[in-house]
Structure formats: C-alpha cells, structure tokens
Amino acid sequence: MNEFDTIAAISTPISSEGGIGVIRISGPEAIEVADKIYRGKQRLCDVPSHTVHYGHIYDDEDMIDEVMVSVFFAPKTYTREDVVEISCHGSIFLLRRVLSCVLKNGARPADPGEFTKRAFLNGRIDLSQAESVMDLISSENEMAVKNSLSHLSGAMSTKISSIREGILFETARIESALDDPEHYDLSGYSEELSKKLSEWKDVLSDLIDSADDGATIRDGISTLILGRPNVGKSSLFNLLVNKEAAIVTSIPGTTRDVVEEKISFGDFSLRLMDTAGIRHTEDTVEKIGVKKALSLIDDASLIIYVVDGSEALDDDDHDIMERIRDKNVIVLLNKSDLTQVVSEDDIRGFFDGNLSEKSIISFSSKDMLGISSLKDEISRLFFKGEVENSDRLYITNERQKFELINALGSVKRVNESIASGLPEDFYTVDLMDAYSALGSIIGESISDDLVDEIFSKFCMGK
Numbered sequence: 001m002n003e004f005d006t007i008a009a010i011s012t013p014i015s016s017e018g019g020i021g022v023i024r025i026s027g028p029e030a031i032e033v034a035d036k037i038y039r040g041k042q043r044l045c046d047v048p049s050h051t052v053h054y055g056h057i058y059d060d061e062d063m064i065d066e067v068m069v070s071v072f073f074a075p076k077t078y079t080r081e082d083v084v085e086i087s088c089h090g091s092i093f094l095l096r097r098v099l100s101c102v103l104k105n106g107a108r109p110a111d112p113g114e115f116t117k118r119a120f121l122n123g124r125i126d127l128s129q130a131e132s133v134m135d136l137i138s139s140e141n142e143m144a145v146k147n148s149l150s151h152l153s154g155a156m157s158t159k160i161s162s163i164r165e166g167i168l169f170e171t172a173r174i175e176s177a178l179d180d181p182e183h184y185d186l187s188g189y190s191e192e193l194s195k196k197l198s199e200w201k202d203v204l205s206d207l208i209d210s211a212d213d214g215a216t217i218r219d220g221i222s223t224l225i226l227g228r229p230n231v232g233k234s235s236l237f238n239l240l241v242n243k244e245a246a247i248v249t250s251i252p253g254t255t256r257d258v259v260e261e262k263i264s265f266g267d268f269s270l271r272l273m274d275t276a277g278i279r280h281t282e283d284t285v286e287k288i289g290v291k292k293a294l295s296l297i298d299d300a301s302l303i304i305y306v307v308d309g310s311e312a313l314d315d316d317d318h319d320i321m322e323r324i325r326d327k328n329v330i331v332l333l334n335k336s337d338l339t340q341v342v343s344e345d346d347i348r349g350f351f352d353g354n355l356s357e358k359s360i361i362s363f364s365s366k367d368m369l370g371i372s373s374l375k376d377e378i379s380r381l382f383f384k385g386e387v388e389n390s391d392r393l394y395i396t397n398e399r400q401k402f403e404l405i406n407a408l409g410s411v412k413r414v415n416e417s418i419a420s421g422l423p424e425d426f427y428t429v430d431l432m433d434a435y436s437a438l439g440s441i442i443g444e445s446i447s448d449d450l451v452d453e454i455f456s457k458f459c460m461g462k
C-alpha cells in the first residue's frame with residue numbers, strides 16, 4: 001500500500017444537471033474530512049464500512065444540501081483507501097459548493113484519473129484494467145461496453161500473465177542448464193520450446209488481429225450512404241439517426257454536401273455519412289457535391305447504396321455500381337411500399353457475384369421496414385454475425401497493441417534463433433524482451449512518467 005494524501009472530485013458528469021451528483025473523497029483522511037461537514041445521526045467514523053447514511057452538509061453554520069453519504073473503509077474500496085461518496089442533488093452549482101467545502105476541510109482536488117491511478121498503484125487492478133475503465137466510460141455501444149467489461153474483469157491480463165509465467169519458466173530453465181550443465185540436459189529442448197513459442201505466437205497474433213475490429217467497435221464503422229437523387233438517402237439517414245441513435249454526435253469538419261453523425265446502431269456504432277445524390281449534372285454547385293460524395297468511397301468501410309425500387313435503374317445507377325463494385329456494399333431496395341420495378345437480379349448482375357444473398361435488402365424508410373435486416377447484415381459483414389454471442393476479446397488500445405507487436409517480434413526472433421541453430425543463451429535475451437513488453441501492458445516495470453501520461457487522459461473524478 002502506498003501512502004497518499006486525501007483527494008476529492010465531482011465524479012458524475014458536470015456538463016449537464018442530473019437528479020443526483022456524487023462527490024468522491026479518497027485517502028487516509030477521507031472520513032475525517034467528511035465528518036467535518038456532515039451532520040447526521042452518527043459520526044461517519046463510527047459507522048460500519050459499506051453503509052449509506054442520511055444527513056446534511058454544512059459549510060460552517062450554513063446548511064448546503066440534504067444528502068446520502070456512502071462510507072467505505074479500506075482496503076475493500078475502489079482505490080483501496082478509505083472512500084466517502086456524497087450523493088447530493090444534481091445541480092452543478094451545488095456540487096461545486098459541496099466540493100469546495102470538502103477542499104476547505106483538508107482534501108485536495110484530484111487530478112484526472114487519479115482515483116483509478118491509486119487503484120492501480122495500490123495493486124487492486126493492473127494497468128490494462130485501469131485503461132479499460134476509461135474505455136468503459138467512453139463506450140457508446142453494446143459491444144464496446146461488453147469488451148471493456150471483459151478487459152476490466154481481467155480477461156486480457158490473464159492471457160498476458162500466463163504467457164509471462166511461461167516465458168519466465170523457460171528462461172529459468174535455460175539459465176539453470178547453462179549454469180549447471182551436469183544436472184540439466186537441454187537435448188531436444190529446442191523442439192519443446194518451439195511448441196511453446198508457437199502457442200504464444202497464436203495468442204499474441206490473435207490479439208493483434210483483433211485490434212482492427214477493436215477500432216471499429218470503438219470508433220464506429222464509417223458508412224457512406226450513396227445513391228441517385230430522390231431515392232431516399234436523407235430519409236434513411238434521418239430514420240437511422242432519429243430512431244436508432246441512443247447517442248448522436250455531430251462530427252465537425254464536414255462540408256455542407258456531406259452530413260455526418262455518429263450513432264449507436266444496435267450493438268455497434270456507425271459513423272454515418274449522407275451525401276449529395278449522384279447524377280450527371282451541369283450545375284456547378286451540384287457537381288461539387290457529387291465529386292465530394294465520390295471522393296469518400298475509397299475511405300468508407302461500408303457503402304449503403306440506396307436504390308429507388310419503384311423506378312427503373314438508369315445510367316447513373318450503373319455508374320455508381322461500377323465505382324463501388326469492390327467495396328463492402330449493402331444495397332437497399334428502398335420504397336418497397338410502392339410497386340417494385342427493380343429486381344434483386346437486376347442489381348446482382350452488376351456486381352459479378354461480389355454481393356452476398358443478404359446484401360440486397362428490401363427496405364422502406366416510409367414504413368420503417370428492413371432495419372433489422374440491415375443490422376444483421378452489417379453484423380455479418382463486420383463481426384461475422386457473432387456480435388451477441390461472441391466472447392472474443394478485442395484490443396482497443398493503441399499502447400497495448402504496440403507492446404503486443406513488440407512481444408510477438410521477440411517471440412519470432414527466438415524461433416529464428418532456433419532455426420539458425422544458435423546456442424540457447426541467445427534465446428533468453430529475446431524471451432526477456434517479450435516478457436518486459438508484455439509486462440508493460442499490465443503495468444509492471446513501467447516508468448512513472450508513462451503512468452502519469454496514461455492517467456492524465458482520464459476524465460475528472462474517475
């Protein structure tokens with residue numbers, strides 16, 4: 001246990017008012033500080049741990065708020081220190097006033113992420129778990145929450161620790177044999193080690209491979225809505241944004257020709273872009289919009305190509321299909337509520353078999369038909385349809401990915417040393433490099449500066 005001073009912060013969002021707001025205090029004097037401003041039936045230093053108490057907060061003789069106070073004595077707390085949480089009414093003004101009272105009575109303002117940093121420094125969680133706390137707070141969809149919770153529960157740390165233990169065991173074995181060749185025999189050992197290396201390589205490669213999907217889960221699938229004018233692109237965009245978006249974030253930097261929103265769409269997020277209708281035109285302004293829409297095709301991960309099923313395909317449609325032929329495409333045959341003149345076969349012919357059966361969806365923005373098929377198809381294209389039942393662990397953190405790549409590189413070098421017939425003492429250097437790269441993922445033997453940098457990215461009060 002490290003000895004720290006007592007810190008405090010508003011731990012609930014301060015960007016808007018809520019029913020309640022929480023001030024958290026942690027440190028050796030947390031209870032004492034709270035007792036100075038709290039009046040209730042009992043002094044907080046006399047109550048049992050993990051209990052909640054009704055009372056009032058006073059600034060000298062001024063009653064500030066009616067509160068519930070939760071008291072947690074170390075070590076079974078978030079930070080492993082004494083912790084007090086004061087639940088006040090959720091006015092930002094009030095929360096600031098209670099916080100300033102707490103600070104006046106002996107606590108100091110917490111730095112961003114400082115509570116979680118203490119949980120890490122006091123050994124309650126490792127660094128990768130601490131990072132997942134930050135991911136969890138910023139999660140905007142079901143998959144991101146699920147993944148962050150797996151990390152937080154230690155799924156990743158367990159994999160890393162198990163490989164590290166293996167590496168340490170093998171290194172010790174080699175060192176012992178080199179020190180005492182009479183008692184330890186290394187004949188046939190290379191094959192044995194190769195097997196272990198290939199197991200570790202598989203685990204590390206799998207984690208590294210998961211990072212692409214991890215980024216998609218975290219940042220959303222960049223999705224371009226394309227189609228001729230008047231086919232229903234904006235209706236689709238508005239439908240998805242208004243009906244599906246638990247979270248709608250306007251993304252800055254978009255031109256007036258492209259409207260972009262981040263929405264949570266079922267279990268994942270989409271960065272949805274609505275573009276100008278594509279057609280041959282002589283209108284200068286319209287031309288700019290069309291050019292902009294076409295320029296986004298390359299970078300989009302998914303194209304939702306909207307077709308008006310009640311009107312025959314024309315040259316503009318052919319042109320669009322030509323351009324998106326090799327992309328991840330879902331075709332929405334929109335306006336299915338009207339008599340249909342476009343068939344799936346009309347479309348499929350253009351894609352030369354590049355389009356799966358389910359990638360053409362009969363859709364109606366007007367009657368809201370086809371949304372769940374669209375969700376299923378996106379899930380199939382991006383997560384092999386395993387969104388709901390998948391227990392796959394995704395890497396969403398660039399720092400962790402970087403260290404995994406380092407560790408994998410070192411493991412591969414041991415393999416190369418074996419293949420080149422180099423003596424065993426060559427193996428240990430690379431093995432220990434892998435050991436330390438993996439160690440820095442869970443926060444063993446990393447510098448104080450790096451720890452400070454990681455936690456400074458946290459939000460206040462966590």
Ligand code: GDP
Nearest residue numbers: 229230231232233234235277334335364365366
């Ligand atoms: P955009 O130019 O591609 O963005 O098309 P809009 O979304 O502005 O829609 C063009 C017209 O088609 C509007 O009058 C919409 O009300 C209509 N529309 C859009 N979707 C549907 C649909 O599913 N069924 C019907 N009947 N009309 C639709």
